[in-house]
Amino acid sequence: MENRRNMNNKKNTIPRYQQIAIEIATRIASREYEVGQKIFARSTLASQHKVSAETARRAICVLTDLDIVTSEKGSGVIIKSYKNAEKFIEQQKNHLSLDLIKNNILTCIDQQRKDMDLLDKYLTDLVAASEHFRSLNPFVPFQILITTDCAFINQNITDIKLWQNTGATVVAVHRNHQTMVSPGPYLQLQENDIIFLVTQDSNPDVVNNFLYPKE
Known part of the structure; x- marks a missing residue:
């Protein structure tokens, strides 16, 4: 029909x-x-x-x-x-x-363009909503894996002045299948540790560049 x-x-x-x-x-x-x-x-x-x-x-x-x-x-x-x-x-x-x-082909192409425009709008809305969420929640934690390439392997976070250099605070560490919350300022960074941090700008790049400086 x-x-x-x-x-x-x-x-x-x-x-x-x-x-x-x-x-x-x-x-x-x-x-x-x-x-x-x-x-x-x-x-x-x-x-x-x-x-x-x-x-x-x-x-x-x-x-x-x-x-x-x-x-x-x-x-x-x-x-x-x-x-x-x-x-x-x-x-x-x-x-x-x-x-x-x-x-029919032209109709499909036109519909695809409309769908792409709608997807672009949704992505824009998602980015805006994410930025709004971050502004309301400045302490969203992120995680970093400690490897042998870390410049401060086997050193504690107080000695390396992590907070002074990055503005980040370690809130937890996952080690040997266990997670320790609020490990304290004398936590020693060990290989295979996964450390969880918060920083006001929620940007892990600053911490990554400090722990793994580029030569």
Whole structure:
């Protein structure tokens, strides 16, 4: 049902003279008329379809050029070929199908663009909401793994002046499958420790650069 509706909508975009030519060819192909039969004059065709004489003339020209009918001034329109009428109708169906496919593709592209615009809006809203959350919650903890590359391995956080250099405070440490909360200022940094810190700007880069200075 939906495809038929789409085909009908697409048909409405075809020039009126072309629509009339298709309608006449369909009636010829269905054997509503006999080959050699005179069916109407151009003026009658224009009146039947409520179009101008020029539109009727162009419709007949299409059928004449395709050898579906013959038309001579004063003698009206005469049926010439069922086969050519059938061929013309089939071509029009294929043309409509291709146009429908192209139209569907363009519709999908347009919908994809709309979806991408909507996704971009959602991402913008998410970033704004995250920044707002951070401003309301300045002490969101983050974690850092201590490896052998740490510049202060086996040293305690008081001696290295962690807070003075970074503004960060260690609130917990995970070591040997156990988590210690508020380990105190004399916590010694050991390999494979996972330390949890808070800092007012919630930025781990400052701490990372201090613990793992770049040469």
